Amino acid sequence: MKTIDELLAAGVSGKRVFVRADLNVPLSDGTITDDGRIRAVLPTVKALADAGAKVVVASHLGRPKGAPDPAFSLAPAASRLGELLGSAVAFATDTVGQSAQDTVAGLAEGQVAVLENLRFNAGETSKDDAERGAFADQLAALADVYVGDGFGAVHRKHASVYDLPAKLPHYAGYLIATEVDVLKKLTEDVRRPYVVVLGGAKVSDKLAVIDQLLDKADRLLIGGGMAYTFLKAKGHEVGISLLQEDQVPAVTEYMERAEKQGVELVLPVDVVVSRTFPDLKTKAPTEHTVVDADKIPADQEGLDIGPKTRELYASKLADAATVFWNGPMGVFEHPDYAEGTKAVAQALVDSDGFTVVGGGDSAAAVRTLGFDETAFGHISTGGGASLEYLEGKTLPGLAALED
Numbered sequence: 001m002k003t004i005d006e007l008l009a010a011g012v013s014g015k016r017v018f019v020r021a022d023l024n025v026p027l028s029d030g031t032i033t034d035d036g037r038i039r040a041v042l043p044t045v046k047a048l049a050d051a052g053a054k055v056v057v058a059s060h061l062g063r064p065k066g067a068p069d070p071a072f073s074l075a076p077a078a079s080r081l082g083e084l085l086g087s088a089v090a091f092a093t094d095t096v097g098q099s100a101q102d103t104v105a106g107l108a109e110g111q112v113a114v115l116e117n118l119r120f121n122a123g124e125t126s127k128d129d130a131e132r133g134a135f136a137d138q139l140a141a142l143a144d145v146y147v148g149d150g151f152g153a154v155h156r157k158h159a160s161v162y163d164l165p166a167k168l169p170h171y172a173g174y175l176i177a178t179e180v181d182v183l184k185k186l187t188e189d190v191r192r193p194y195v196v197v198l199g200g201a202k203v204s205d206k207l208a209v210i211d212q213l214l215d216k217a218d219r220l221l222i223g224g225g226m227a228y229t230f231l232k233a234k235g236h237e238v239g240i241s242l243l244q245e246d247q248v249p250a251v252t253e254y255m256e257r258a259e260k261q262g263v264e265l266v267l268p269v270d271v272v273v274s275r276t277f278p279d280l281k282t283k284a285p286t287e288h289t290v291v292d293a294d295k296i297p298a299d300q301e302g303l304d305i306g307p308k309t310r311e312l313y314a315s316k317l318a319d320a321a322t323v324f325w326n327g328p329m330g331v332f333e334h335p336d337y338a339e340g341t342k343a344v345a346q347a348l349v350d351s352d353g354f355t356v357v358g359g360g361d362s363a364a365a366v367r368t369l370g371f372d373e374t375a376f377g378h379i380s381t382g383g384g385a386s387l388e389y390l391e392g393k394t395l396p397g398l399a400a401l402e403d
């Protein structure tokens with residue numbers, strides 16, 4: 001993989017450099033609640049701007065349906081990037097249309113522009129190679145060079161991640177280089193016990209990862225929205241909790257294999273349940289109770305791991321030499337359901353092992369719940385991306401940066 005240092009050494013002054021970043025930041029009412037992913041790409045953007053490049057930053061945000069949707073605009077991320085850079089950042093109100101073309105054409109050397117959400121275009125995420133390729137051609141027309149630095153999206157075979165780099169000279173940015181360096185350590189000679197903690201809401205994506213992790217980890221702790229498919233597979237009522245019904249057979253098989261292979265697969269023994277999903281904007285207090293994991297009422301949903309589970313998971317993390325954690329243990333954005341995530345974060349802080357936290361929301365959780373980032377071995381900007389890297393998969397966005 002050629003890195004941005006080679007590009008800088010060759011000179012980029014006056015060149016239009018397309019930076020595929022991951023600015024998929026959490027937003028509440030249009031306000032960014034954690035800007036970690038924007039700060040993570042700053043070294044790359046700054047270096048290019050300082051070297052006189054015309055920097056075109058592009059990203060997705062959320063999962064809009066292939067058409068413009070103001071709720072998913074990158075405008076707030078563009079203005080935050082400008083604040084962090086200490087200079088104005090131009091914003092194109094479309095991704096490859098007139099606004100993008102005019103904005104890029106108007107860039108002076110050393111200036112930065114952000115394009116509107118890549119996923120406002122169906123070609124970005126299309127499964128059809130030709131449709132993705134056509135969109136990548138439109139993106140390629142906006143730049144002379146490609147720098148891949150959106151680590152959180154390198155597991156996606158999307159136009160801006162996979163197809164575009166093939167059309168332009170391509171380099172890895174500083175963030176991708178750092179992320180890969182650290183995660184490599186977890187695939188080479190990992191110190192044991194190696195404990196993986198999985199939670200979050202992207203259940204269908206992440207359940208599949210367990211297949212490979214069973215051959216790698218010594219212990220798997222399951223929380224967050226992931227847990228209920230396991231509890232269902234054990235024959236428990238899960239009420240209206242997040243559930244990936246179609247993956248119940250696969251999860252049953254994982255539990256059997258874990259047993260056979262001597263991998264400890266640990267599930268919640270109690271959960272915090274409520275009749276309604278909390279209001280994350282007002283954070284108004286909710287009615288909630290703690291129940292044993294096999295006693296979830298049919299009309300309620302599990303929104304956090306309970307106090308007994310928090311203690312159990314802390315004890316399962318205490319002797320770990322290596323920990324990888326992706327996915328909050330509960331709906332941490334609301335104080336009534338943040339304690340499980342806090343407990344796991346605290347267990348990592350207390351650990352003498354090498355600890356890695358991965359994922360947009362997991363990283364945001366650690367910071368917004370008041371933990372000191374330096375107390376962790378590494379905070380990765382990618383959840384799904386780092387999990388798939390640890391699985392040993394070829395990631396489209398990394399393969400595309402290789403020659």
Ligand SMILES: Nc1ncnc2c1ncn2[C@@H]1O[C@H](COP(=O)(O)OP(=O)(O)O)[C@@H](O)[C@H]1O
Pocket residue numbers: 199200201202203223224225242302303304326327328329330331332333358359360361362363382383384
């Ligand atoms: N029990 C649960 N039910 C519903 N959502 C949950 C539950 N536990 C955690 N979540 C949600 O999971 C989201 C993060 O999931 P995910 O995107 O998979 O994590 P990451 O971005 O760290 O990879 C958070 O917004 C959190 O509110």
Ligand SMILES: O=C(OP(=O)(O)O)[C@H](O)COP(=O)(O)O
Pocket residue numbers: 022024062063152153156202358359360361381382383384385
């Ligand atoms: O937030 C992200 O991933 P993560 O939640 O696994 O960390 C990335 O921006 C990728 O987003 P996607 O899962 O909608 O492709």
